[in-house]
Amino acid sequence: MPDLVKVRVYGLLGRFDHTVEIPEGQDFVILYGPNGIGKTKLLELIHSTFRGRFLEVDRVPFNSAKFDFSDGSVLSLDRTGQQSLFDEGESLDLTVTLDTEEGSHIEWRKGRVEGVQPVQRSSLIGRLLRELEDNVPVSRISTDEWFDPDSAEVLSRDEVIERYSHILPPGSHPYQLPTKMAEFISSLKVHLIETQRLLVNTPPATTRHVRHHGAQRKPTVExxxxxxxxxxxxxxxxxxxxxxxxxxxxxxxxxxxxxxxxxxxxxxxxxxxxxxxxxxxxxxxxxxxxxxxxxxxxxxxxxxxxxxxxxxxxxxxxxxxxxxxxDLLGRVELFRSIVNSRFQFKRLDLNREGFQLFDEYGRSLSVASLSSGEQHELVLAYELLLNVEQGSLVLIDEPEISLHVAWQQEFMKDIANIASTASLRFLVATHSPQVIHKWWSRAVALEPGSAGAAE
Structure with missing residues (x-):
């Protein structure tokens, strides 16, 4: 699997051009800059592209982007202004091209199904809805809302089509990539750690609960x-x-x-x-x-x-x-070491029932009683060491949330240890100079006219 080594985005938020290099073999790169410069949107663009979720890509305000890989391949995204098959009167907005190391050029335009004319739109949508109901493991809860029990998310029709395109018949929907492009994108392992990470969705007992009350939430530590x-x-x-x-x-x-x-x-x-x-x-x-x-x-x-x-x-x-x-032992030992080096007056133990928390006197505590900063530290370490696939590029947005300054200064050292243990690479976006600490040589400023501006 090739590594991502450079990201170039033009017209991000309608005004910014940024270039970020991620040298091959380097464990992490840090992005920093003022609010509104596009750090979060850049991470979202990378994540959605490499998950093959181009509906999400199309919601990110940008003009074009290029992703360079260690094998010489280049994946490009460009706005095209073509009419969408499914949203009459709106722009298609997105063309994706892949230039491979072998010299092949593959192009795909979101929303286009070969051989289907706009007048066939209604019949195609009807057929797709029947295919979804028959083949996709989701439940329809309203006219254009579907509940996915695997992720506990409520999805639109088009999001279901895009997410489960591999189940639907070939050539039947507007989000089916050319085979070689789909294989290339699916080989790219990217994991996004979002700013909101203390609550997770959990599958409800019935889809009726989702319709009336929304997806259930529970503390991530639990x-x-x-x-x-x-x-x-x-x-x-x-x-x-x-x-x-x-x-x-x-x-x-x-x-x-x-x-x-x-x-x-x-x-x-x-x-x-x-x-x-x-x-x-x-x-x-x-x-x-x-x-x-x-x-x-x-x-x-x-x-x-x-x-x-x-x-x-x-x-x-x-x-x-x-x-x-x-494999599990090394990850768990590092997880426990990181967490217990941060906690004061309490200790985290691990057993067959899960996490066990004790105070300095050996009294049992609930993990939900941890402070928000302690929960962030635990959740982030566990997510990185236990839930992220080996070889992934991990995108972390604002790791400093709820963390004491001393913890922020130790953060990138932990990241380096995790990268070595779990074979990961990191792209970290932060506002905190304490997170950057002594790693300014690995930091890229996202500011117009800076070293981070696009070429």
């Missing part, structure tokens, strides 16, 4: 606590399946081996045994394993050949069983 419990449960279930398979075949594999392999030396066995014991202790701290009191130490004597065979086979099996936890 939703993430439940999510962690789910992840632990899934990891334990996978570990149990692996353990059952390895334990069932252990006698057969042991008997068929004959003798210990040459690499199963006394030192190698003792080294692996110590490393696995240390790993189990780390896993026990976050309830991914129970610390067993039945584990026996290795004997203080030279191991016999048959003992080396048994122990080596056992250690091989243990490596496979523990591998189910390895």
């Amino acid at each position: 939703a993430f606590s439940e999510d962690f419990a789910r992840r632990v449960g899934e990891s334990l279930a996978q570990n149990s399946r692996t353990s059952q398979e390895r334990d069932r075949t252990f006698p057969r594999r042991l008997l068929s081996s004959g003798s210990a392999p040459s690499e199963a030396t006394e030192d190698a066995i003792r080294d692996r045994y110590m490393k696995q014991s240390a790993l189990r202790a780390r896993l026990a701290e976050i309830s991914l394993l129970e610390q067993s009191s039945t584990d026996l130490p290795l004997p203080d004597r030279e191991l016999k050949d048959w003992e080396r065979l048994v122990l080596w086979t056992y250690l091989d099996d243990s490596d496979r069983k523990l591998a189910n936890f390895q």
Whole structure:
């Protein structure tokens, strides 16, 4: 997957031209500038483009944009002024082109369905509505409102068509990209962290509730606590399946081996045994394993050949069983470390039930009792380490919200650690010089006439 290395946007908010370079191999770039310069709109434009949601792109006020990638490909967006098939009298506004490293040029205009004339508009819309009702996992709650239970969002008809275009028949709707362009865009992993992150939508019991009361909301810290419990449960279930398979075949594999392999030396066995014991202790701290009191130490004597065979086979099996936890372990440890380094007079523990919060006297606290700044710190760290796909470009808008100045100064250090642990790249928009702190060499000013202005 190619990396995004440069963004150029022209006429943002009707007046600003900006260029932002994101050097390949660099963990993060910081954007700063006065209110109204377009930092948030720029992040929204990048996110909507790389999610293939061009209805959202069309709502961002800009004239054109170009995205350059590490493999030489260029994705361009331009306003065109063509008439829309679905919105008579309004402008189509958007043409997307992709110039690939192989030299191919692909162009697509939003709203155009090949072979469909404007007079066919009503019949096409009727057919699409029937396709949506038959094939798409959403519920219609009004004339042009649909509820998506996966995201707990209320969507318009066109938003449903765009979001679920891969389910609808080819060539049946105005948001279907050419295959090669669709494949290129879908390979780009981008994740947006918005300013409002302390509440999340949750699926209601019925769509009637959505129609009359709106989507249900709950504190994000509670939703993430439940999510962690789910992840632990899934990891334990996978570990149990692996353990059952390895334990069932252990006698057969042991008997068929004959003798210990040459690499199963006394030192190698003792080294692996110590490393696995240390790993189990780390896993026990976050309830991914129970610390067993039945584990026996290795004997203080030279191991016999048959003992080396048994122990080596056992250690091989243990490596496979523990591998189910390895990826989750590093992320969770860093998450807990970041959060507990910020909290005062309280401590966050993690177990199979989710998050457990304690005060300095060991008394249990509700996670919902955290201050808004503490919740922002917890939510952001969890989102980045547990919910963002590896290799993504993460867009963060105003991370300084509700954070103490000292926390703001530590923010980019945390981002660097997270980038290394989770293989992420970051584009951070901020008003805070404390967030930038000592990283001015990574900062781009979005101001007319500055180094951040477009070429």
